Every structure is written in structure tokens, then in C-alpha cells.
Amino acid sequence: MIICGVDPGLTRCGIGFIEAGASHRLSFIHVDLVRSSPHDPQDARLLAIFNGLSRQLDTYLPDVVSIERVFAQENRNTVLGTAQAAGLAMVAAAQRGIPVALHTPTEAKLAVTGNGKANKAQVQTMVAKILSLNALPSPPDAADSLALAICHALRPEGAIQGGEREEHLTQAQKQWADAARKAQSSRVHRDM
């Protein structure tokens, strides 16, 4: 199963692909950044992101696309552009009949490091470790897209469900599964 992760952004949109095999064996396929120039008009930038993501999906043909869930509470200047890039990733997937999953940054960090507040360097290091890379993912800021793909591969409601396979998980993965289960049982519906 090929899983695509998308770390949405209007200037730099991370997109990564991994293969999820038997017994949670995850291997690296590809990672890239789709870019647009801040000097271009908004419509040209969004079209560049949309075309770039579409091309990547057509090249690597994922079975599912795991996209970072964007929250309005994040009061950054860039939140609208980020939400728009996430929306374009959803449309590009939906046009191809590819299922979409949304995961929060906390879920992704927990999945790869066991710590929902891990920093960039920790995420990069653990992504490289999980995918048996010889070096950190390059470009480094594309590691988050791979983390989102890994997060989806290891999500409790899929791979870990039933419990009988949890013995294969690393300590960090078990911690994440526990945290995700707790989060799920107390989750408030915060739809976009």
C-alpha cells in the first residue's frame, strides 16, 4: 500500500510517499516540495500548487493521501494559504478517487517520535530512522510530509486495531497508540 503525506503550504508544500508492507514495515519512495513564488499573484500560486500536487499523485499513484488538518485557531498570517493548499490537495485526491485522511500535527509527531510536541530535528531524525534512510530526508522541511504518511500507516484504527499486532510496535509507537486512543475517546468534534 502506497501512502502519500501532504504538509500543506502555499510557498512550500511538502509531499512524501511511503510503502507500507507487512508487519508495519515502512519504506521510503519519494519526497519533494511543491513550491510557488510569493511574488506571483494568489491565483497563479494556487494553480502552481494544485498542478504540482496533481503531477506527484499521477506519478506515484498512492492508495491514500494523509493531509495535515489545519485549524482556524492557529492565528498565523499564513493559515488561510495553508488551508487553501490543504483544500487543493483534497480536491486533487478526490478527482482521482483516492481516499483522504486528515491528521493533526500532534498525531504525526506522536506517531514518529512518541512525543506530540517534538521539534523539527527530532521529527527528521525519527523519520529517517523509521524509513531506514542513511541521511535525514532532503529537503529537510519535507520530513513533515513523510511523518504524516507514517502517522497514517501506524494509526490505531487501522494497523494497530485488535491489539494482537501491537507486539510488533516500537515503544514510541505503543505510546502513540495509547495517546491516540485516549484522544479519540475524549475528542471534541472540531470540524473545519
Add this chain to the structure above:
Amino acid sequence: MIICGVDPGLTRCGIGFIEAGASHRLSFIHVDLVRSSPHDPQDARLLAIFNGLSRQLDTYLPDVVSIERVFAQENRNTVLGTAQAAGLAMVAAAQRGIPVALHTPTEAKLAVTGNGKANKAQVQTMVAKILSLNALPSPPDAADSLALAICHALRPEGAIQGGEREEHLTQAQKQWADAARKAQSSRVHRDM
């Protein structure tokens, strides 16, 4: 010249078309709402909006698309969905090589009523008057999309530029032109 106005929304996205002729003569072509069901997953909803807007553009072939500018400051629950719908309208236009203009709700209200804080009913009434409609635009909540199209037709940097044609403007249009000029000279760059 055919102008398309888009009032972005994820549940109800207004889209209207007007023809701008000589001497600011504006006539009505079509208005509609593109909808998506709140019960559908986010990706299906965005695809429905994108396909609906694309079909309308292919039917009425506008020369320009005037879209409401969305601000992050609006701390509504729906702001991300609104921004995503606006982004999809921009991509649908850009795919067809149609220029995009962004106008604020205040600019649109000023353009049609002379009052940047006009209520829905005032906007609907004035839209009907400017476009010589026998009744209020239907559906009523699609009037804002026509207001955005009218706003673009009457914008100072186009039709009104040079001043020599300002004699053709109504009192409300002159007021708006003044206000828009003032706003433009003091405008802070608030990019999305």
C-alpha cells in the same frame, strides 16, 4: 465584457454573472448557488464546489472573476472552508486563463449601496435596482456574488480611472469611488 462574481462558501457558494456595457450599463446574465452537503466528507465537499464553479465558468465564459477576499481575522468557524472555496474559485479561473480580482465585502457593499456596512436586504435591493431586475435576485443569498461582480465593473482603477467618465456615476458610485481611492492610498498590505 462578462464579469463573474463569487461569494465563496463551502455549503453555499454564490456565483453570479453580469455584462458590463458602455457607460457603466450593467445587465444581469445569471446567478446561482453551488452547494455541498455538510454531511459529506471534506474532500467530497470541496470537489463538489470545484466542479460546480468550473461548470459555471465553462457555461458563461466570463472575462474576469471577482472573488470576495477572505481575511484570517474573521474568527468564524467557517473561515477555513470559506478560504478553501475562494482558493478553488481562483484555481478554476486560473486553469482557464481568466484574470482574478479580489474585493473585500466592504468594497462590494460600498459599490452597490454607497454604505460599506449595508445589510443583506439593502444589498439585495440595490443589486436588483442596478441590474434592472423586476424582483430581488433569487436565491436571495446569491445577491452578494452579483454585488462582487458589480463592484468590479465599477471599480475606480478601471471604469472610473481618469475622472472624465465620473459624471455618469450615481451619487452612491461617486461616494464609493472616493472611499475606495482613500482606502487605496492608506491601504496596509494584508495579504492572505
